[in-house]
Amino acid sequence: MRKAFYSLLFAGLLAGCQSNSSQTKENETPASEDFVRISGQDLIQPDGSKLFIKGTNLGNWLNPEGYMFGFNKTNSGRFINEMFCQLVGPDFTSDFWKKFKDNYITRKDIEFIASTGANTIRLPFHYKMFTDEDYMGLTAAQDGFARIDSVVNWCRDNHLYLILDMHDAPGGQTGDNIDDSYGYPWLFESEASQKLFCDIWRKIADYYKNETVILGYELINEPIAPYFKNMDELNAKLEPLHKRAVQAIREVDKNHIILIGGPQWNGNFKPFKDSRYDDKLMYTCHRYGGEPTKEAIQEIISFRDSVNLPMYMGEIGHNTDEWQAAFCKVMEENNIGYTFWPYKKLDGSSFMSIQRPEGWDKIVRFAESARNTYKEIRDARPDQTEMKQIMNAFIENSKCENCVPQEGYIRSLGLQSQK
Template identity: 40%
Template sequence: MKILRNLLILLFSLSLATPGFSFLHSKGAKIVDSNGNEVFLKGLGLGGWLVPEGYMLHIPGYGSPSAIRRKIQALIGTEAAEEFFSRYRANYVNRKDIEKIASWGFNSIRLPFNYRLLSPEDQPGVFLESGFQLLDRVVQWCKENHLYLILDMHCAPGGQNKDNISDSDGKEARLWTDPANQDRTVEIWTKIAERYADEEWIGGYDLLNEPVLPAGFPNTRLRAFYMRLSQAIRKVDPNHLLFIEGNWYATDFRDLTPPFDTNMAYSFHKYWKPVTQESIQSYLKIRNNYRVPLWLGESGENSNPWFHETVSLMEKNDIGWCWWTYKKVASITSPYSAPLKPAYQRILKYWQGQAP
């Protein structure tokens, strides 16, 4: 129980203690409201909350959500681990965090989620009301604070890439090699769209975070799956904007044009590369050729000068942006940084093999 207490110290440090709307849609190359007024998205991603990542928490090893869960289960047992993660979700982000983001002048939030939040692994057709109720709460907090909420499937069944960020097994992006995983992804997005079809404070659906197709798979496979997803969603939800990310971590849009839905935007990600007009020229060409909006759905993890230059470049080119990420532990690259408490440091040293 002492170990659990030390883990809970992390939770308390993560908790931030501080005291006529319409659907967004695409109109030509802009994102607008129902009156045709352009909405320039300026947002923060809530990474690390519903999709814990090892580097954000300083946890060594393959830092996927499932790997982190197994580490904690091995440390304190399954029952205590469930208590930990319940408190983790309650503390990492709450209403006060959303209020703080709004007070800083942002107008949108991108919410990464793991499909397991909404549907148990290996149980097609089964859905978790507790997960949907959590999303409901976030929608309500955003509504109270006039923030658009963009739902981001960060971890699709099987993994849309083979990295820890998609909660894959680290060997293969099985979303693309197992048709059953594609069926489940369609099933889950359809359920989401059914539930939130009339929710105006949801700014859109980010269908897949940073897909990476296996070697030998052409981008046409990605396009075909996006088309299948969009068609399924449109049967139950004609309202919401669809954000479409390119292959290779949202950078490669070959064969994803022309647009295949009348209410969509292309979302690219940008990390570490030079901040030049040339670096985004291929995306601007898509916008100019097809009159479809662009959105920088994820960027960050760099220096303050790089941040400033990137935002300036986006705003110069009329591209909305969303920063990654709002909160981490002991970091200078996020707006909010939770302290690394001594008790939690002891656990980290144990995991690193530096303590008994």
């Protein structure tokens, strides 16, 4: 049945499609009107029509998160990598990450997303993909541009826009597992990290300055968790850093929109005092849980109205289909586009569900075990040959053709379930 499903799904995906109005000829410099632009609280496409963002996030692919593998304590990319190295050794772990990046998201995944009627993908990435630091199986020869280039090409072929999201910033912007940090938002205390942050964005903007498939650059994901006693002091440092990064981008790229998120899980916009330091700014908020009502996001709506700029829900999800459908209705009624989190993960609550390989619970047990001493690592480690087979099975199960589409989830977002 699954093979029949995919045969029907992918057959003719591109048939009858008109050429993408935002695509430019090779070596041709696009005009400013070829990019998505801002008009008050709306996004306007190159053909003059309004863009209401509907889509998903390619979470876990270029910034692994523990819960998407079924882990709890081992919850950041750095922790996962260390655990795998303890389990099967660094060489196999490097090979695993390379295969993971090659197979977790492919052209077929982007085609599937487009087939649902989505129009936008948000791509979270780790800053290390643009440095010479060790990351996901590579050292000095990082593959950040190559990975994003492939997504750009797949999005162009399938008429999707792409938002680039620096999910993990130098030094850590959040101080929790989601930014792969050391437990504190050191970015706001470190001049070296801030310079690297701006330099990477300038490099990315220079590389993609003529790419009209890219809707915009999301500077920083969910800065400053609400756990710190000096939270207000940290919050006050966010807007100056935004301005510094925007200035770096504008040295090379005058056309792309820049997306700004608030502190405390992209939910607090009170620290922002100046919305007019750039003429192509929009804002992004996140929401998990709570009531699916307008009242639940009234502060976000009021801020959006006060600055008269677009607001978009970059992350939302992990709830019932009924809750998601109700919240999508609220967002549409209030002109707030959305990309649900995430596209794919173990055990569903996403567009695509990855099936657990047989024996995966053994890896989960090792990940959750005490590994504070070498003796504890030795005592907890299961058979390495078997663990390698299970990890390879995870790669196989994560391929698009082997995942299970979550039809109710997709319909709840106002998109089309494929059968």
